[in-house]
Amino acid sequence: MKPPDRQPKLIFCLFFSFKVYNDLQDFKSVVTKDAYYQDDTIQPNDLVPHNRGHTSDDLMETESQSQYFLDKMEDENDSDILSDLFNTDVETAVHHLQKRSYTNRIDAKIEVLVVVDNSIYRHYMKKSRNKERVALARIRRYYGMVFAMVDQRFQTITDHEISITAKISGIHIAKSRQDSAWLEYAVEWGKSGTIGRVDANVALRSFQKWLKTQEDLPKYDHAIVFTRYLLINRGNVEVGGMAFVDSICKTDEGSSSSIVADLGDFQCVKVATHELGHSLGAQHDGEGISSDCPPDGNYVMAPQNTNDKAKLKNAFTFSHCSVRQMKALLRTDLGKCVQDRPVVHYQYNLERRPPGQIYSASVQCKLIFGKKSGFCNKGKMRSYMCGQLWCKDPVNPRTCRTHSYLTALPGTKCGRSRTCHLGECVRHPNSAVLFKPSISNTISLNKSPYRTRTNLNNKIHRLSPARGRLARPRSRARARSQRKKPENCKDKNETYCSGLLSINPRACRRRQLNEYCCNTCFSRRR
Numbered sequence: 001m002k003p004p005d006r007q008p009k010l011i012f013c014l015f016f017s018f019k020v021y022n023d024l025q026d027f028k029s030v031v032t033k034d035a036y037y038q039d040d041t042i043q044p045n046d047l048v049p050h051n052r053g054h055t056s057d058d059l060m061e062t063e064s065q066s067q068y069f070l071d072k073m074e075d076e077n078d079s080d081i082l083s084d085l086f087n088t089d090v091e092t093a094v095h096h097l098q099k100r101s102y103t104n105r106i107d108a109k110i111e112v113l114v115v116v117d118n119s120i121y122r123h124y125m126k127k128s129r130n131k132e133r134v135a136l137a138r139i140r141r142y143y144g145m146v147f148a149m150v151d152q153r154f155q156t157i158t159d160h161e162i163s164i165t166a167k168i169s170g171i172h173i174a175k176s177r178q179d180s181a182w183l184e185y186a187v188e189w190g191k192s193g194t195i196g197r198v199d200a201n202v203a204l205r206s207f208q209k210w211l212k213t214q215e216d217l218p219k220y221d222h223a224i225v226f227t228r229y230l231l232i233n234r235g236n237v238e239v240g241g242m243a244f245v246d247s248i249c250k251t252d253e254g255s256s257s258s259i260v261a262d263l264g265d266f267q268c269v270k271v272a273t274h275e276l277g278h279s280l281g282a283q284h285d286g287e288g289i290s291s292d293c294p295p296d297g298n299y300v301m302a303p304q305n306t307n308d309k310a311k312l313k314n315a316f317t318f319s320h321c322s323v324r325q326m327k328a329l330l331r332t333d334l335g336k337c338v339q340d341r342p343v344v345h346y347q348y349n350l351e352r353r354p355p356g357q358i359y360s361a362s363v364q365c366k367l368i369f370g371k372k373s374g375f376c377n378k379g380k381m382r383s384y385m386c387g388q389l390w391c392k393d394p395v396n397p398r399t400c401r402t403h404s405y406l407t408a409l410p411g412t413k414c415g416r417s418r419t420c421h422l423g424e425c426v427r428h429p430n431s432a433v434l435f436k437p438s439i440s441n442t443i444s445l446n447k448s449p450y451r452t453r454t455n456l457n458n459k460i461h462r463l464s465p466a467r468g469r470l471a472r473p474r475s476r477a478r479a480r481s482q483r484k485k486p487e488n489c490k491d492k493n494e495t496y497c498s499g500l501l502s503i504n505p506r507a508c509r510r511r512q513l514n515e516y517c518c519n520t521c522f523s524r525r526r
Contacts, residue, residue, distance in 0.1 A: 105160070105161055105162065105163070106161060106162040106163070106327060106330050106331065106335075107162075107163050107339070108162070108163065108164045108165070108280075108330050108335065108338040108339070109165050109167065109338055109339075109340070109341070109342040110164065110165065110166045110167070110221050110222060110248070110276070110280075110338050110342075111167060111169035111219060111220045111221045111222075111338075111342045111343060112147060112166055112167065112168055112169060112220065112221070112222050112223070112224060112276070113168075113169055113170050113171075113172065113217060113218060113220035113222070113223040113224070114143050114147070114168055114170070114171045114172070114224060114226070115172045115174075115207075115223060115224065115225040115226070116139060116143070116171065116172065116173045116174065116225075116226055117174050117180045117183055117225060117226065117227040117228075117229075118174040118175070118176060118177050118179060118180045118184065119196070119227055119228040119229055120139070120226060120227065120228050120262065120264070121135070121139070121173055121174060121175055123228055123264065124136075124138050124139050136173065139171070139173060140171060140346060141348065142264065143168065143171060143226075144168065144346050144347065144348030145266070145348050145350075145355045146266065146268060146269055146272065147166060147167070147168050147272075147348070148347070148348040148349075148350040149266075149269045149350070149355075149409075149410065150166050150269060150272050150273045150276065151165055151166045151167065152316075152350060152410070152422070153269075153273045153300060153316055153317065153318070154166055154273075154318075156316060156317040156318070156422065157317075157318060157323055159320075159323050159327065161327060162323065162326070162327045162330070164280070164326065165342075166276060167342055167344045167345075167347060168344065168345050168346050168347070169218050169219055169220050169221075169342065169343045169344065169345050170217065170218025170219075170220065170343075170345045171345060171346065172217060172218075182206040182207065182209065182210040183198065183203055183206060183207070183225075183227065183229075186198045186199060186202050186203055186206060187229055195228065195229060195230050196229045196230070197229060197230045197231075197232050198227070198229045198230070198231060198232070199231075199232060199233070199234065200231040200232065200233060200239050200241070200242040200259060201233070201234070201242065203225075203227075203231065203242075203259050204242045204243070204244075204257070204258070204259045207223075207225050207254075207257055207259055208244075208253070208254035208255055208257055209254065210254070211223055211251070211254035211257060212252075212253070212254040218343070218345065219343055220251065220256075221248060221249055221251070221256065221337050221338050222247075222248055222256045222257065222258070222276060222279050223251075223256065223257045223258075224257070224258050224259070224260055224272055224275065224276075225257070225258075225259050225260070226259075226260050226261075226262040226268065227259065227260075227261060227262065228261075228262065228263060228264075229261070230261065231259065231261045238261075239261070240260065240261055240268075240271040240405075241258060241259055241260040241261060241268075241271040241272070241274075241275050242258065242259050242275075243257070243258030243259075243275035243276075243278050243279055244256070244257060244258070244278075244279065245278045245279070245281075245283075246278075246279070246281050246329060246334065247279050248279045248280050248281070248329070248334065248335060248337070248338065249334060249335060249336065249337035249338065250334075251337070256279060258272075258275040258276070258278075258279065260272050260275060263368075264367065265364075265367040265368045266355070266364070266367070266409060267368065267405045267406065270300070270315065270405050271405075273300055274300055274301065277300060277301050277318065277322060277326065278301075280325075280326040280329060280330065280335075281325045281326050281328065281329030281330075281334075282301045282318070282321075282322040282325045282326050283301070283321075283322075283325060284301055284302070284303040285297055285299055285301050285302045285303065285319050285321055285322065286302075286303065287303065289321075289325065290319075290321035290322070290325065292321060293319040293320065293321035293322075296308075296311075297311060297314055297319055298311040298312065298314040298315050299314045299315070299317060299318055299319040299322065300315065300316075300317065300318050300319075300322065301318060301319060301321075301322040302314075302319075305404035305405075307388070309384050309387070312384060312386075312387025312388050312407075312423055313386075313387050313422060313423030313424050314423075315387070315407065315423060316407075316422040316423045317422075350410060353411075354409070354410040354411020354412075354419070355409040355410060355411060356408060356409040356410055356411030356412030356413070356419060356420055357411045357412075359409060359412075360375075360412070360413070361375035361385060361389065361408055361412050361413070361414075362374040362375040364389065364391075364408065364409060364412070365389070365391030365392065368391065368406065369391050369392075369393070369394055369401065370394045371394075372392075372394035373391045373392050373393070373394045374391065374392045375389075375390075375391060375392070376390040376391055376392050376400035378390075378400060381400070382414060382415065383425070385408050385412070385414055385420070385425070386407065386408045386412070386414055386420035386421070386423050386424055386425050387407055387423040387424070388402055388406065388407060389402060389406045389407055389408045390402045391406075407420075407423060408420045410422075485522055486518065486522070489518040489519050489522055490518060490519050491516070491517050491518065491519045491520050492516050492517075493516075493517075494519075494520070496517075497516070497517030497519075497520040497521075498520055500513075500517070501517065501520055501521070501524060505524065508520075508521035508524065508525070
């Protein structure tokens with residue numbers, strides 16, 4: 001169909017000289033994962049990139065520094081959909097944000113229903129060699145980590161009038177294609193071996209209809225479906241996700257929902273947080289009633305990403321504009337459902353075992369770019385890896401690559417006794433020993449309650465402030481050699497003990513076996 005003869009309107013400028021055009025009635029914006037540089041000359045109804053190109057040199061080259069496009073709306077009902085980031089229906093948003101007079105603190109507890117489509121289930125079954133129990137356990141732990149990190153971002157809100165938590169109230173897994181037929185029918189398949197593609201707008205509306213027909217789902221305030229299929233818009237541009245705006249608590253209509261693409265590499269955390277923010281009433285920074293917050297601030301609800309090292313950590317927090325809008329919506333009847341006591345199906349303890357301790361920086365890169373990738377530790381990349389992780393290009397090992405979603409997981413080692421936390425490299429809170437480099441052969445006594453190590457004549461010494469003296473630690477072998485054998489230390493069955501420990505040398509760690517095979521266990525420890 002021939003597009004109408006209409007000229008685009010200039011909204012604002014991003015990325016130096018690149019202009020962003022938009023028709024306030026017919027356009028919305030979309031977030032993509034792999035955008036490439038395009039010319040900024042457009043015609044009516046064309047896709048318009050927000051992109052300043054790539055930064056590259058002999059060692060580094062970046063793909064998709066910015067990932068936002070405009071896409072034409074073909075249905076007037078699309079005005080209430082936020083295709084990942086932008087909603088031009090400002091009047092509707094303002095209407096939803098009309099406040100009642102509240103003096104009490106807002107304590108919002110969002111129950112999130114996680115819906116895992118069959119493409120993800122098949123992927124985990126393949127990784128688990130068709131062992132269903134293993135696959136289900138991996139899915140549960142992975143999305144537990146994902147929403148622990150989503151919740152962590154909401155916990156950064158410092159406004160004393162509001163607190164927001166996001167917990168998993170249930171996980172629904174489609175174990176067959178029929179279980180997610182509402183999505184499977186819309187998948188388009190290309191050449192053999194490629195990942196299927198699906199129109200994000202069609203998929204979200206199908207998900208909405210499916211939610212309305214389900215009566216046995218766990219109680220929830222917002223539902224997010226995750227899929228391994230590529231989400232695209234009508235211009236065949238890949239998008240990260242899509243959601244209905246100002247829709248929290250509208251579970252009867254099925255519109256308190258969103259769809260997010262996820263390849264199992266944790267890059268869905270930012271998108272899921274962003275989509276949930278839109279459902280809570282937050283618009284883009286720099287747009288509409290958020291015009292007093294700069295769009296290049298790199299906060300969760302920013303319409304663009306940045307390479308400014310000073311702003312990388314902002315990606316883990318909300319701007320004051322976003323907090324103000326979420327607070328306004330939650331003070332209306334639209335947010336009443338999040339005031340009750342939540343049902344928590346599963347909660348991952350992020351502090352006890354951060355994901356970065358399970359997946360090293362190199363493993364994180366392999367999850368994203370393939371087995372031939374790894375952490376790119378060139379130049380000063382380690383110093384800001386927590387805010388932007390650079391990985392070795394599997395195709396060209398001499399270059400490194402990243403994209404705007406890629407940050408190191410919480411707990412990732414970023415230095416000596418340092419780990420990543422909310423985009424910054426901080427001293428590990430559980431570190432019992434502080435290491436300091438020595439520049440001389442002298443030792444400086446200090447009042448630190450921690451033990452320090454220093455280099456003295458090329459030997460390692462321990463400084464014990466409690467004793468006020470230097471002591472050379474004995475080796476483990478020397479310490480073991482001085483242990484005394486307990487009295488009446490005998491094997492109750494020497495043949496059995498010798499045979500068992502030859503098969504399982506660690507069996508002596510069990511107290512009962514250590515007593516039964518006392519002599520053999522003592523001999524092996526020496």
